[in-house]
Amino acid sequence: MHRILFVCYGNICRSPMAEFIMKDLAQKRGAGGQFHIESRGTSAEESGHPVYPPAAAELKKHGIGCAGKTAMQLAAEDYGKFDLIIAMDGMNARAISRITGGDPQGKVRMMMEHTPRGGEVDDPWFTRRYAAACRDIAEGCEGWLDALMR
Helix, strand or coil: EEEEEEHHHHHCHHHHHHHHHHHHHHHCCCCHHEEEEEEEEECCCCCCCCCCCCHHHHHHHHHCCCCCCCCEECCCCHHCCCCEECCCHHHHCCCCCCHCCCCCCEEEECCCCCCCCCCCCHEEEEEECCHHHHHHHHHHHHHHHHHCCC
């Protein structure tokens, strides 16, 4: 089983979008049982809050629900619970390593790593471009799923 944790800053936009998109993609490919997927934030400021309404609305446009998800902060012990910890951007990748005490096993990776463009997923909290973030995250999830199912 692949244990994947998606991480962004607050765990109310990008990482929960990735969590539910990846679950949906894995299920549609008949591989849902091969994955355990969660998400966290590097900050505690949104802990306990639901997925931000524009992010949830964007998921809903694609037939993906996220009801019941509330933001959680990444904890040091999460490093041992997951095979991959996928960051949305470099700032969060650095914060993950700081919170978990480093990355000795090379588990911290980037969302867009298995896409032609690479780079980062812009934070729609600031850009207000939820459709663009969803498109990038879906592309990143497809790439990761392809890589993990080889």
